Amino acid sequence: MFKDFKLIAGRPVYIQVKDYMKSLILRGALQGEQKLPSTRELSLLLAVSRNSVISAYTALEDDGFAYTVQGQGSYVASAAASDSTTAVSAWTMDWKTRLSSRALLAEELDIMKRGIRAGKGTISFTSIAPDESLFDLDNVKRAFLDRMSVEGNVLLNYGYAKGYKPLIDYLRQYMEHKGVDMRGKDLLITNGFTEGFDIVLSALGQRHGAVLCENPTHHTALKNLRLNGFDIRGVAMEPDGIHLGELKRALEEEEVDCAYFVPSYHNPTGIVMSPEKRQGLMKLMAEYRVPVIEDGFNEELRYSGSHVAPLIAAAGSGNSIIYLGSFSKVLFPGLRVGWVLADQELIYVLESVKRARSIHTSTLDQSILYQYLLGGHLEKFLKRARTEYKRKYELTMACCKECLPYSRISGDGGLHLFVTFPKGFSTRELLAACREQGVIFTAGDIFFTDGTGQHTLRLGFSRVADEDIRRGIEIIGRTARQLLG
Known part of the structure; x- marks a missing residue:
């Protein structure tokens, strides 16, 4: 006991000690009316200051998990401890059988859960969120x-x-x-x-x-x-x-x-x-x-x-x-x-x-x-944001025109471009091949109402560095040409 305690940086130590002791009580590792270690003893066991343990014990009392007997020490409160004789038997439920059709459909349509996670070093054109550096x-x-x-x-x-x-x-x-x-x-x-x-x-x-x-x-x-x-x-x-x-x-x-x-x-x-x-x-x-x-x-x-x-x-x-x-x-x-x-x-x-x-x-x-x-900050911010996004927009457009074997590129502003390839081309296949080379984008078929659009993709450029825009689109273009034969 007490060997699995690990401190987490940035959180008050006494709260971590209190929560740890509370978890021991709730799962029955510490029984009702059992005497708790002295503050000095627990501080040595957990490698924390004694003051942190004193504060933790006080907080445990406030939460009803412990009480103090003057001159004797601190004890686990009976009402808070797990009692195997009165505990409700554990049972499990198959929640999927209780879910509504709306909830199941929401889960089915949740592409964020099934989307490609951008690993470290990946050039990602999937986001159309603002650039937080601005x-x-x-x-x-x-x-x-x-x-x-x-x-x-x-x-x-x-x-x-x-x-x-x-x-x-x-x-x-x-x-x-x-x-x-x-x-x-x-x-x-x-x-x-x-x-x-x-x-x-x-x-x-x-x-x-x-x-x-x-x-x-x-x-x-x-x-x-x-x-x-x-x-x-x-x-x-x-x-x-x-x-x-x-x-x-x-x-x-x-x-x-x-x-x-x-x-x-x-x-x-x-x-x-x-x-x-x-x-x-x-x-x-x-x-x-x-x-x-x-x-x-x-x-x-x-x-x-x-x-x-x-x-x-x-x-x-x-x-x-x-x-x-x-x-x-x-x-x-x-x-x-x-x-x-x-x-x-x-x-x-x-x-x-x-x-x-x-x-x-x-x-x-x-x-x-x-x-x-x-x-009055909106217009000032927009002026700066438009200048930066316009620069990235023009860079992305130029790279696409230079590198991609596209049929059409659309996008009059905003934070993304939409690229259409020749009919019969698969941007899902292109995405899989580019992912292996550290580049991802959004396949365009998810935006269509009728299951079409397999030859399209969306490129979000707002959060991509200039060099990554150039390198990423060059990789997409080279890979697309290879797939087109």
């Missing part, structure tokens, strides 16, 4: 301290399901500056895009049980559509956005409950839908009376040309667009803050759905983001 840490720290000094006691208590009002007010103005008519509209703060999307889908009635979207599209969106029981009808993409002819055909052939579109820096293709197509799409949606869920993915990462207004701006005073926003790819994904902008009566209902699910989004996270935005 994070504006000093101003984030300042925002935290400033907000805590103003209302720290409030921020650490329960918040409101709808969200932190100062942030809601700020985002209203932010969306107005994007050209959105805010009359009759309202905002709900969520834990990023994913929760907002799931809340909206769960609240929509399924008259037809079907949704229209671009093909390919955001894999997380596909997963949530399937988990919520929707059939998915994908519409092909063109170089400037969704194919309007095929969209009209799909609307004529099948009634749908809603449509989901990613008009800016589309994931995975990186295409920015042209203004003309946005207008054409909106006319079709109005003609067929189909509400739209708009994913405002990476709108701020425009490297060239003028800003393109979101679909919800083109809707004017209409209320048929549900806009999902987030700063996750632009600022800090660790602050899980997103928002739903929609008709105020719809938001009134979604607020109740949000309250039933998670009570509220972290008020602390919301307040830090608000203070950061209020300080």
Whole structure:
């Protein structure tokens, strides 16, 4: 006994001693009313200071696991000790037989569990998260301290399901500056895009049980559509956005409950839908009376040309667009803050759905983001981030054009490029061969609604060093040529 104790760096020693002794009591190694070693003896056995053992014994008493007899020492409390005569017999259950079909489907669709792990030294193009070396840490720290000094006691208590009002007010103005008519509209703060999307889908009635979207599209969106029981009808993409002819055909052939579109820096293709197509799409949606869920993915990462207004701006005073926003790819994904902008009566209902699910989004996270935005840091940060991401974007594009035997490359900005190879080529086979050489990427078939796309891949460049971009794409290109023969 006492020989398996090991200290973990960075954690108070007395807590580690307390937890260790508690585990001995719980598993019956120390019995009720058994005298514990003296503080001096235990300090020698565990190779820790006596003061740490004294503090640990005091904490054990506070937790009800021990008691002290004056002049005699410390003893194990009977009530806390394991008693084999009264213990409930251990039994096991096959939990898979108790799981819902939704839970099993979620596990089946969870590509993160089955994805390729990037080993040490691997060049990974799989991520489209921001580059943490660009994070504006000093101003984030300042925002935290400033907000805590103003209302720290409030921020650490329960918040409101709808969200932190100062942030809601700020985002209203932010969306107005994007050209959105805010009359009759309202905002709900969520834990990023994913929760907002799931809340909206769960609240929509399924008259037809079907949704229209671009093909390919955001894999997380596909997963949530399937988990919520929707059939998915994908519409092909063109170089400037969704194919309007095929969209009209799909609307004529099948009634749908809603449509989901990613008009800016589309994931995975990186295409920015042209203004003309946005207008054409909106006319079709109005003609067929189909509400739209708009994913405002990476709108701020425009490297060239003028800003393109979101679909919800083109809707004017209409209320048929549900806009999902987030700063996750632009600022800090660790602050899980997103928002739903929609008709105020719809938001009134979604607020109740949000309250039933998670009570509220972290008020602390919301307040830090608000203070950061209020300080005018967003534009300064975006200017620096755009410059760096544009440089990496141009480097990655140049390397792809030089090294890859592609049929098409798309991506007008954002944090990734989408590469299409000749029909019949397998990027899964390419991925397996490249992995052996220390390079991985995301095979494109996971983004398609109909099981196609086996000849495509997505390259995320935001977190890859310049030299690794050059070397990694050279390896992908050389390997692809070998496979093509």
